[in-house]
Amino acid sequence: MREITEDLLDDMARGAGILGTGGGGDPYVGKLLAREAIRRHGPVPLYSIDEVPADATVVPISTMGAPTVMLEKLPAGTEELAVLRALEAVIGRPATHIVPIEIGGMNSLIPIAAAAQAGLPLVDGDAMGRAFPEAQMVLPTLMGVRNTPMALADDKGNTLVVDAVSNHWAEKIARAACVRMGCQLSSADTVLRGSQLRDGLVPATLTLAEDLGRAVRLARAAHSSPVGAALAVLDGTELFAGKVVDVERRTTGGFARGTARLESSHGALELSFQNEHLLASRGGRTVATTPDLICVLDTESGEPVTTEALRYGLRVTVIGAPCDPRWRTPEGLELAGPRYFGYDCDYEPLAGRPS
Amino acid sequence: MREITEDLLDDMARGAGILGTGGGGDPYVGKLLAREAIRRHGPVPLYSIDEVPADATVVPISTMGAPTVMLEKLPAGTEELAVLRALEAVIGRPATHIVPIEIGGMNSLIPIAAAAQAGLPLVDGDAMGRAFPEAQMVLPTLMGVRNTPMALADDKGNTLVVDAVSNHWAEKIARAACVRMGCQLSSADTVLRGSQLRDGLVPATLTLAEDLGRAVRLARAAHSSPVGAALAVLDGTELFAGKVVDVERRTTGGFARGTARLESSHGALELSFQNEHLLASRGGRTVATTPDLICVLDTESGEPVTTEALRYGLRVTVIGAPCDPRWRTPEGLELAGPRYFGYDCDYEPLAGRPS
Known part of the structure; x- marks a missing residue:
């Protein structure tokens, strides 16, 4: 305690x-x-x-x-x-x-x-x-x-x-x-x-949240990469870093649904969300899906950017992190996998995927 | 009992x-x-x-x-x-x-x-x-x-x-x-x-319903007017008799809403409903409104015609009957008068109105 x-x-x-x-x-x-x-x-x-x-x-x-x-x-x-x-x-x-x-x-x-x-x-x-x-x-x-x-x-x-x-x-x-x-x-x-x-x-996810928040804060104070600190705590993968160039968002059926488009000199990434980010894709190719975690951080500060706060011009880094293994079972994927949300793609676990 | x-x-x-x-x-x-x-x-x-x-x-x-x-x-x-x-x-x-x-x-x-x-x-x-x-x-x-x-x-x-x-x-x-x-x-x-x-x-409204239903049935059996029998039991007023020539109905917001148009050689009557009939008008002039009762009967049989059963060609008689006096108070009209339902007219009690 x-x-x-x-x-x-x-x-x-x-x-x-x-x-x-x-x-x-x-x-x-x-x-x-x-x-x-x-x-x-x-x-x-x-x-x-x-x-x-x-x-x-x-x-x-x-x-x-x-x-x-x-x-x-x-x-x-x-x-x-x-x-x-x-x-x-x-x-x-x-x-x-x-x-x-x-x-x-x-x-x-x-x-x-x-x-x-x-x-x-x-x-x-x-x-x-x-x-x-x-x-x-x-x-x-x-x-x-x-x-x-x-x-x-x-x-x-x-x-x-x-x-x-x-x-x-x-x-x-x-x-x-x-x-x-x-x-x-x-x-x-x-x-x-x-x-x-x-x-x-x-x-222990409240403790994880605290550790993650502290790591980001300390990295920022030490002028090292807050995003890098978050990746280390989460065992995560950097999926994309760029600028938000388009956000389409509507509040419908009791949810905030929409898509956001990010661009950089290396290409573009599209995010689809229903309150939470559910799918990240590049040129039609899925790079991460629910139930894995797709997290958007302000690139400079490492602060989280919620889907309702996404807006044109924000410079963000999108990271992926593995979900709890129970979500990767057939039952877990039926409940919260990409097909439940209407995305026509199978779930591929994030870890082991080339970043 | x-x-x-x-x-x-x-x-x-x-x-x-x-x-x-x-x-x-x-x-x-x-x-x-x-x-x-x-x-x-x-x-x-x-x-x-x-x-x-x-x-x-x-x-x-x-x-x-x-x-x-x-x-x-x-x-x-x-x-x-x-x-x-x-x-x-x-x-x-x-x-x-x-x-x-x-x-x-x-x-x-x-x-x-x-x-x-x-x-x-x-x-x-x-x-x-x-x-x-x-x-x-x-x-x-x-x-x-x-x-x-x-x-x-x-x-x-x-x-x-x-x-x-x-x-x-x-x-x-x-x-x-x-x-x-x-x-x-x-x-x-x-x-x-x-x-x-x-x-x-x-x-005693269950008994009233029984009396009303019996009166209609007995009138029909005796080849007298079932609608007349209903009017007598209800102390009602005949508002219109004619044929249903148009029904506009939609199920929206959890209600059946719509309008019906009746015609006869004497003119036309329009009914507006939200599950129940709420307003009867002739040429833009209101002839009866909620909270008074606006009842539609099959002219020949005296059987009730519910709003969802209204359809082209039905020959019906529309009758009005006074509501319980408590609905005619300012508080009653605020709760269930025509303006609550969005109709731009004041309530005029049915009794004493020329039929």
């Missing part, structure tokens, strides 16, 4: 922004919420998966919606406790721990705020090892764990509880409500017992 | 179809479901409002959606008990009585099926005295009674429970989920205590 204190949040937010592969929401907003909650309620105990009792009730808390909307429509700050209480009422027992559903931007920091507000400890890990756009895209789905009951709340005080026949249906229903309720909801779903954490989570 | 037996369903369905002002869903489907449930579980006790104890827990059960969809996509027959149980779990006490939320087509007969399945008695009344398209358009809203918690269930086994900050928000959220879940959901909402029934319900 260690404690998440205010001084760790900058690094965590930076690292989570990178691991979020462009999605998960603006880490800056999440950092403000987490900082405010820690200032008010004190540091948050962070437990490794091994330290959590088998009978613990571990509740993931996250924000669902389109990051393009979250940029302008800030959470009220009351939604996290509202969904937690709504979920507890349905499952009939109190949460003992909070955990991020994904490691990615805002959604890695919102659970810190929620844990502080609820006076609960946090678990060091998440259910994706990156960020994915849809609620069923979590390792617990691969275990047969249901993501319902799913409690949702908006900034106005509306709440709903979904109980669905499949994790995909829960996503569909929640997304429809989300769009109608302002394209930003807090969610508490995919409750895990402590005994399920090893299979249901990627371990 | 009396009993609803199978032999009453034909008349009730016919009368409810007329009172539903074109909406509420196809009464034939509702009749089949009610008949099946009565055959399996026995007759349903029907209590007048005065017979219900003050501490009773009275639960309205209905189907939400677009009648155009309900025509083709039949309920599974399991949704009513699913929403009842989901609602009971949230409110923490069992229902003691079932009641229709509206008197209108399928939604007057579904509660009979639900009561039979649940082994509960039914209350003779409804929360509108007609059918309206949106969930907040009930007399309990005028009393300040919340329509949430609202339990919803689809034919696949998905359920959700909405808890909203206003009755309008509950409608918005439920409608969005409804569209995504196939445009047809069962709903249990707007729970009333027995002591609230006098203000929250229009009394």
